[in-house]
Amino acid sequence: MQNRSVPSSQVLIDEERAQAHLLQSEKLASIGQLAAGVAHEINNPVGYVFSNLSTLAGYVQELIKLIDAIDSTASLDELKQFKQSSDYDYIRSDVQDLIRESEEGIERVKLIISALKDFSHIEEDAFTYADLHRGIETTLNLVNNELKYKADVEKEFAELPEVECLPSQVNQVVLNLLTNAVHAIENRGTIYLRTGCEGEYVWFEVEDTGKGIEQAQLAHLFEPFYTTKPMGEGTGLGLSLSYSIVTKHSGDIQVFSEPGEGTRFRVWLPIQQSACPQEVVE
Known part of the structure; x- marks a missing residue:
């Protein structure tokens, strides 16, 4: 059987393809390496936003009870007493902090997602x-x-x-x-x-x-x-x-x-x- 040598141009093309595959693998490996860290960065703000929503849900129930009490209480003094027993002043203050923290958490998640979007176009x-x-x-x-x-x-x-x-x-x-x-x-x-x-x-x-x-x-x-x-x-x-x-x-x-x-x-x-x-x- 006659041996045929591979043209040097074909060898060069094959080497370039092999290098391209290696470089593409490194790109994907970099993204994979980021995954755990990105997941942690997203999980942290999502975690406290979820916790804040749970607390806010409890506060909303207390405020609904207070509003409903307007129709059922016999006097203004009785309504004021009910308001004090519901820790209204504390709820009023804490609600604002919870909303602010939650907004900051969502902004952090949006920032990370935006960064992922910018980074992900590896084939451009x-x-x-x-x-x-x-x-x-x-x-x-x-x-x-x-x-x-x-x-x-x-x-x-x-x-x-x-x-x-x-x-x-x-x-x-x-x-x-x-x-x-x-x-x-x-x-x-x-x-x-x-x-x-x-x-x-x-x-x-x-x-x-x-x-x-x-x-x-x-x-x-x-x-x-x-x-x-x-x-x-x-x-x-x-x-x-x-x-x-x-x-x-x-x-x-x-x-x-x-x-x-x-x-x-x-x-x-x-x-x-x-x-x-x-x-x-x-």
Whole structure:
């Protein structure tokens, strides 16, 4: 039987398809990783709203009895006595607090659902102008449950123009960098989020006060399956996916780190995709 070699172009296509499948798997894994935290973030406000509704239902019954008593009491003094026995003053005050807390809880749920909606369009392929800060805030709302136990978040946002991009994919980059920052912090630390604009580019960066990265590892960070985490704790695809997304946007990622001094990732994106690529400098 004659052996036929596979054309190099076909090999390249197969490799690209395999990489696309791997990157898509990492996207889905990221969403799966968020699920437990998002469920907790939603369950907390829903829990106390449900509790408040139960209390409000009891108060409504007491108020209905008080209103019905108007028709059955023989004198105003008797009505006043009934009002005092029903703890009307306390109910009147507590009802306002319960309604305010419930409104805040529902607003929190709406915010998380809105963030999920913004984040979920992982298959979008049409560039559009978007507010970079909104994307960062969206992602922060999704990972809040994981962040709040490990780090304080400090934001230093500059005034930015809207950026021509694939918003949900940029959000994926923010998510990956935030996740890495959290995992780099062993006890409790700080994560800094900064943005800026220089010439035809905008940038955002995520800096942590974690353990840092060895210099020998820096050159391999964006390679598929390369990870500095212990075996079983990372796929090694998060930064590779981020690099692929940023490259697709004609941008660049820089990383600065020293062992024991934390790590800073800075992402550069052109404001317009028609802008000529240029080398960005610190």
